[in-house]
Amino acid sequence: MIPDALEAYQWPPSSEALAARVGLDVRSMLRFDGNVAAAPPPSARPAALARALADVNEYDRGRYEPLRQAIADHHGVGLDQVAIGAGSDEFIVLLAHLFAEGGTIATVPAFSYSMYRYAAIMAGASVVEDPASADLVYVCRPNNPTGELPEIPTVAGQLVIDEAYAHYAGVDALGLIDEGAIVLRTFSKAYGLAGARVGYALSTPPIIAAITSRQAPLSVSSLSAALALAALATPLDVSATLVERDRMASELASLGLAAIPSFTNFLFIPMDEPEKLVEQLLPYGVVTRAYPGGMRISVRDELDNNVLLDALRSVLFDAPMPAQALRYERNTAETLLSVRLRVPGQGRVFVSTGAGFYDHMLQQLAFHAGLDLRLEGVGDLETGDHHTVEDMMRTFGEALDLALGDRKGLTRYGEARVPMDEALAHAVVDLSGRATAAISVTPDEGMVVHAFESLVQTARLTLHVTATGTNAHHVAEASFKAVGRALAQALTKDGSLVRSTKGSL
Numbered sequence: 196m197i198p199d200a201l202e203a204y205q206w207p208p209s210s211e212a213l214a215a216r217v218g219l220d221v222r223s224m225l226r227f228d229g230n231v232a233a234a235p236p237p238s239a240r241p242a243a244l245a246r247a248l249a250d251v252n253e254y255d256r257g258r259y260e261p262l263r264q265a266i267a268d269h270h271g272v273g274l275d276q277v278a279i280g281a282g283s284d285e286f287i288v289l290l291a292h293l294f295a296e297g298g299t300i301a302t303v304p305a306f307s308y309s310m311y312r313y314a315a316i317m318a319g320a321s322v323v324e325d326p327a328s329a330d331l332v333y334v335c336r337p338n339n340p341t342g343e344l345p346e347i348p349t350v351a352g353q354l355v356i357d358e359a360y361a362h363y364a365g366v367d368a369l370g371l372i373d374e375g376a377i378v379l380r381t382f383s384k385a386y387g388l389a390g391a392r393v394g395y396a397l398s399t400p401p402i403i404a405a406i407t408s409r410q411a412p413l414s415v416s417s418l419s420a421a422l423a424l425a426a427l428a429t430p431l432d433v434s435a436t437l438v439e440r441d442r443m444a445s446e447l448a449s450l451g452l453a454a455i456p457s458f459t460n461f462l463f464i465p466m467d468e469p470e471k472l473v474e475q476l477l478p479y480g481v482v483t484r485a486y487p488g489g490m491r492i493s494v495r496d497e498l499d500n501n502v503l504l505d506a507l508r509s510v511l512f513d514a515p516m517p518a519q520a521l522r523y524e525r526n527t528a529e530t531l532l533s534v535r536l537r538v539p540g541q542g543r544v545f546v547s548t549g550a551g552f553y554d555h556m557l558q559q560l561a562f563h564a565g566l567d568l569r570l571e572g573v574g575d576l577e578t579g580d581h582h583t584v585e586d587m588m589r590t591f592g593e594a595l596d597l598a599l600g601d602r603k604g605l606t607r608y609g610e611a612r613v614p615m616d617e618a619l620a621h622a623v624v625d626l627s628g629r630a631t632a633a634i635s636v637t638p639d640e641g642m643v644v645h646a647f648e649s650l651v652q653t654a655r656l657t658l659h660v661t662a663t664g665t666n667a668h669h670v671a672e673a674s675f676k677a678v679g680r681a682l683a684q685a686l687t688k689d690g691s692l693v694r695s696t697k698g699s700l
Contacts (some may be wrong), residue, residue: 232387342457532572540567563679592653609684618664
């Protein structure tokens with residue numbers, strides 16, 4: 196006989212479903228409803244998975260001992276004090292069965308992560324208000340969805356402290372492990388691996404032994420374990436998120452939306468009828484989350500957060516909504532790159548791939564082209580800068596091609612001469628739709644010609660560059676500036692036609 200279905204955890208709709216509902220391209224949807232990092236970590240490259248993929252036909256025989264040992268070393272505990280699972284949620288459900296099946300569960304604070312209630316339902320447990328009288332107490336610290344940092348109560352039952360957001364708070368309860376508390380952590384939030392689904396529990400050896408004896412043999416995949424191990428080996432810095440959180444709180448307050456002081460990477464804004472505002476933001480591609488008594492907003496990076504703020508101004512004060520930046524990602528075995536591009540823009544440019552000189556060169560090109568560009572990522576610089584430079588230019592070109600669309604109404608042609616001390620560069624651009632490069636740069640700093648050829652291939656343009664001088668740096672910089680200024684001319688509006696007798700480019 197099929198058992199009755201339990202009340203299910205309510206998962207938010209997909210971006211595809213939401214985009215179709217409001218008539219937008221799915222790539223324009225920005226999710227502020229998941230409390231996840233704005234981008235994957237630098238370590239999340241295909242190279243991190245190479246060994247795991249080579250052995251994907253095998254089971255891991257030691258329950259991912261290298262990952263468990265790395266976690267133990269990270270927290271200064273023994274290997275027998277660590278259990279890993281499919282996110283913190285696996286442990287939340289398992290612990291309800293282990294310590295409170297048919298008993299009582301309390302949460303601190305009472306308005307907290309909904310998964311605790313679902314775990315109680317699955318364990319046949321009752322939810323009570325008094326932590327001191329419960330068999331099992333979940334303390335969400337910092338709390339989801341409000342962002343507060345609750346006090347840890349004195350309990351008679353088993354204490355579980357869920358520290359999914361502890362990296363943002365700068366405080367933890369690891370000192371209570373030796374007293375029998377269970378601390379839960381996850382790689383989904385600050386580490387940026389929500390899709391990998393890896394979490395872990397820390398406690399005394401007997402408690403960890405009881406937990407692992409009730410887990411499925413391998414609830415975490417070898418690929419996820421490899422990503423978590425690589426992330427743990429990479430320095431974690433959440434300072435930019437904290438700066439953005441505080442900026443967002445100030446900006447929201449100026450709009451009349453005062454958030455509760457937060458110790459997390461999200462903000463909770465108390466309000467009546469939050470569902471109404473959530474719905475009003477959807478046509479702008481902005482996805483937030485409504486709760487009883489308020490709306491929760493995840494903190495992303497500056498560009499994404501500004502889209503949210505612009506959408507709120509449009510909804511609340513009927514302000515005009517600026518055009519959104521196009522979002523694009525490129526992920527290869529050598530590089531992991533993401534780009535936001537607005538054409539035309541205001542010359543707001545940030546490029547960071549670790550290839551310092553060519554980061555600077557692309558910044559010059561984009562600035563002089565009048566674009567808004569944010570290109571970030573990592574490459575295998577340990578083998579030299581060839582792969583990174585090639586892929587950063589190809590990624591920029593792919594994004595530019597997408598942003599230009601059918602190229603209707605553009606001047607199409609552009610030309611510029613730029614001197615830099617003794618160097619002189621001449622660039623001519625045609626947004627032809629055909630990838631043609633004729634580049635003569637003397638002397639070449641090393642990758643200038645190949646960088647332009649990579650751009651041309653994916654941006655589908657014709658580019659002629661001639662540059663001479665005695666200082667290779669000056670020649671390169673003059674070349675990139677000249678290409679940028681020629682591109683600025685080609686991108687100017689010139690009516691509404693495609694500038695080709697064929698009718699298309």
